[in-house]
Amino acid sequence: MNPANQDNASQTDVDARIAEIDRIGREIARMHANDVDEKSRFPIEAITALKAAGIFSAPIPAEYGGVGADPIELARGCAALGQHCSATAAVVAMHHTQILSAVHHAKNSPQLQDYLRRAAKENRLIASVTSEVGPGGDMRSNSCAVEIDGDSYTLTKKATTVSYGNYADDLMITARKNSEAASGDQVLVIAEKGQFELQDQGAWDTLGMRGTCSPPATVVANGAAWQVMTTPFADIATYTMVPTSHIFWSAWWFGLASDAVNKARELFRAKGRSNPGTTPMGAHRVADLSAELQKMEYEVFGLAREYAEALAADDSQKLASLAFSLRINTLKLNSSRAVVAIVSEALSVCGIQAYKNNGPFSLGRHLRDAHSSVMMIHNDRIQLTNAALLLVHKGN
Amino acid sequence: MTIEIIARVKTVLKTQAELNQDVNGLDIDADLFAAGMSSRATVGVMLGLESEFDLEFPDSMLRRDVFESIRAIGNAISSLQT
Numbered sequence: 280m281n282p283a284n285q286d287n288a289s290q291t292d293v294d295a296r297i298a299e300i301d302r303i304g305r306e307i308a309r310m311h312a313n314d315v316d317e318k319s320r321f322p323i324e325a326i327t328a329l330k331a332a333g334i335f336s337a338p339i340p341a342e343y344g345g346v347g348a349d350p351i352e353l354a355r356g357c358a359a360l361g362q363h364c365s366a367t368a369a370v371v372a373m374h375h376t377q378i379l380s381a382v383h384h385a386k387n388s389p390q391l392q393d394y395l396r397r398a399a400k401e402n403r404l405i406a407s408v409t410s411e412v413g414p415g416g417d418m419r420s421n422s423c424a425v426e427i428d429g430d431s432y433t434l435t436k437k438a439t440t441v442s443y444g445n446y447a448d449d450l451m452i453t454a455r456k457n458s459e460a461a462s463g464d465q466v467l468v469i470a471e472k473g474q475f476e477l478q479d480q481g482a483w484d485t486l487g488m489r490g491t492c493s494p495p496a497t498v499v500a501n502g503a504a505w506q507v508m509t510t511p512f513a514d515i516a517t518y519t520m521v522p523t524s525h526i527f528w529s530a531w532w533f534g535l536a537s538d539a540v541n542k543a544r545e546l547f548r549a550k551g552r553s554n555p556g557t558t559p560m561g562a563h564r565v566a567d568l569s570a571e572l573q574k575m576e577y578e579v580f581g582l583a584r585e586y587a588e589a590l591a592a593d594d595s596q597k598l599a600s601l602a603f604s605l606r607i608n609t610l611k612l613n614s615s616r617a618v619v620a621i622v623s624e625a626l627s628v629c630g631i632q633a634y635k636n637n638g639p640f641s642l643g644r645h646l647r648d649a650h651s652s653v654m655m656i657h658n659d660r661i662q663l664t665n666a667a668l669l670l671v672h673k674g675n
Numbered sequence: 676m677t678i679e680i681i682a683r684v685k686t687v688l689k690t691q692a693e694l695n696q697d698v699n700g701l702d703i704d705a706d707l708f709a710a711g712m713s714s715r716a717t718v719g720v721m722l723g724l725e726s727e728f729d730l731e732f733p734d735s736m737l738r739r740d741v742f743e744s745i746r747a748i749g750n751a752i753s754s755l756q757t
Binding site for chain 2: 513
């Protein structure tokens, strides 16, 4: 596992990269967000612009040709995009988690390091295939298995959802490590474009997050044996996939919630200007919204910092501890509840202006997108896990 | 680590670990996770061991590698009993 590479990351460079992500979000992602939502289509304009700006290689260390952005910077990028278009932010958040899963566990594989060099150079976009018909959303269980024959592997997986699979360069797929292996004895497989076939098994027509284009699909992949990562998936999940996904998702939800609060503030500023000297009815609730948003921000970036520091110190003991698992799981529970609560309250306080689908203060898309947060690894599953962990964990 | 500890560890694994094979057929160094023990089942194993041996694992020992084999578990329990 490589510590976070912060060597070249002067704060000015970081701020410039975040400003560029925010610009793409504001000028491109936001402009197409309603169309993406309405047509349930991929946010191709924003993703193309982010790719051209090198955002997908940002998590890759400089030694492989990337930027080596740490998890705090990556979370800031997700938050910036979350203000403008949830689908775009979700794609970037998921990609970052996938590429870091390779970055953190490439130490003993020269071929995987070569892959990272290619991924950095070409800004390859990676999608994940973790859910499966049967085990469902239980990421730590598979029924499909990799078959290795000499120097090559084959794998067929029936996934319940594959987000932006048809737009990704590469896929990262979980599977049992062989046909004899237990359901929890998993590996992570990197399938490159041209090495996999994705057969959609249904439509993606959902309440929100319509632009992620995540239908059920069957994946048939084959390639070289090195593409089956040697680090057990249990470790990749613990050290990388679970913490980064919860941090980056929470950052995106923070961005989404901020945009809802910003709309409420803008509306109330206008009300304030139209009747100076009188605080508009409902304005105290806008103040409460700002307070809730501040709590969310501190929790998201607090955990991002904690994770970045543990990575930089190569503190695997901390990352593998139940205490840290509990905190990361709790971040996901808290931020998914917060985004739903904040967007709902903003809708209520803005009234008809937000309830309308066709105005500048419309919050319908925000509300529909926010509700997906509960089921991206369902909160019921995470609560059950935390409840079990708390039976054996003694400290705070 | 005594034979008695190993036998009692196996009793707990038999009821809690949800292994896909008979625990008595397992080598004491065999990977329990490879033998089917899930992360979720690990919590049951931890609680079962705390009950069986009347002890509490400190948080620093609640790690995957401490529970990865019969030997690792036995060593952990021995270290808490001395």
